[in-house]
Amino acid sequence: MIAKLKESEIYEFIYKNRYVFSPPFDQKVNLSQYTAKLAKFAVHFAIYNENEIIAFAASYLNDKNKELAYISFICVDSRFSGKGYGRNLLNEVIITASDRGFKKVQLEVDNRNKNALGLYYSLGFTDASESQTSKILSLNLQ
Ligand SMILES: CC(C)(COP(=O)(O)OP(=O)(O)OC[C@H]1O[C@@H](n2cnc3c(N)ncnc32)[C@H](O)[C@@H]1OP(=O)(O)O)[C@@H](O)C(=O)NCCC(=O)NCCS
Numbered sequence: 001m002i003a004k005l006k007e008s009e010i011y012e013f014i015y016k017n018r019y020v021f022s023p024p025f026d027q028k029v030n031l032s033q034y035t036a037k038l039a040k041f042a043v044h045f046a047i048y049n050e051n052e053i054i055a056f057a058a059s060y061l062n063d064k065n066k067e068l069a070y071i072s073f074i075c076v077d078s079r080f081s082g083k084g085y086g087r088n089l090l091n092e093v094i095i096t097a098s099d100r101g102f103k104k105v106q107l108e109v110d111n112r113n114k115n116a117l118g119l120y121y122s123l124g125f126t127d128a129s130e131s132q133t134s135k136i137l138s139l140n141l142q
Helices: 007-016 031-041 085-099 114-122
Strands: 043-049 052-060 068-076 104-110 126-130 134-140
Touching (some): 007 031, 007 068, 043 085, 068 085, 114 134
Parallel strands (some): 068 104
Antiparallel strands (some): 104 134, 126 134
16 A cells, blocks of 8 residues: 555645544644655655555665655545554554664654554553653654
């Protein structure tokens, strides 16, 4: 499920699913700038239903020292949530990072995002640091 998505496809998916995030994703970041960065520098992971993207993750796997793989984005279309797609996507990111020799995977998550936290902890992520609103979670790969 590694994919090479166009900037417009990434934009369309995130925009369509902006309300599954709280606050809506386009209120947290400048969506055009964010999407342009993901299109250019991130590795993309996508799950399709017919021709439509229903789950998408993006990870930066460009740290030269291979210390840290960073998952910038993961989201499952709410019509398809709770069916294991999020877990599959995340597993694929972890396997890819591990195959490429990375030592650690990290991501940031809102403290109140219980579904995402449940998923990350069940895959072995642990708290690396915490602010008032979010946590950095980390998973050692080797
Ligand atoms: C978080 C998210 C990616 C999970 O994807 P999903 O496909 O719905 O989740 P899965 O079906 O793969 O479930 C994986 C685990 O997530 C957790 N989870 C998912 N839905 C849940 C729910 N409604 N209530 C509680 N936990 C839930 C559980 O730990 C679950 O494990 P289980 O299957 O052993 O019960 C998805 O809900 C999503 O896109 N959320 C909005 C965007 C977001 O918050 N992204 C993460 C930002 S850091």
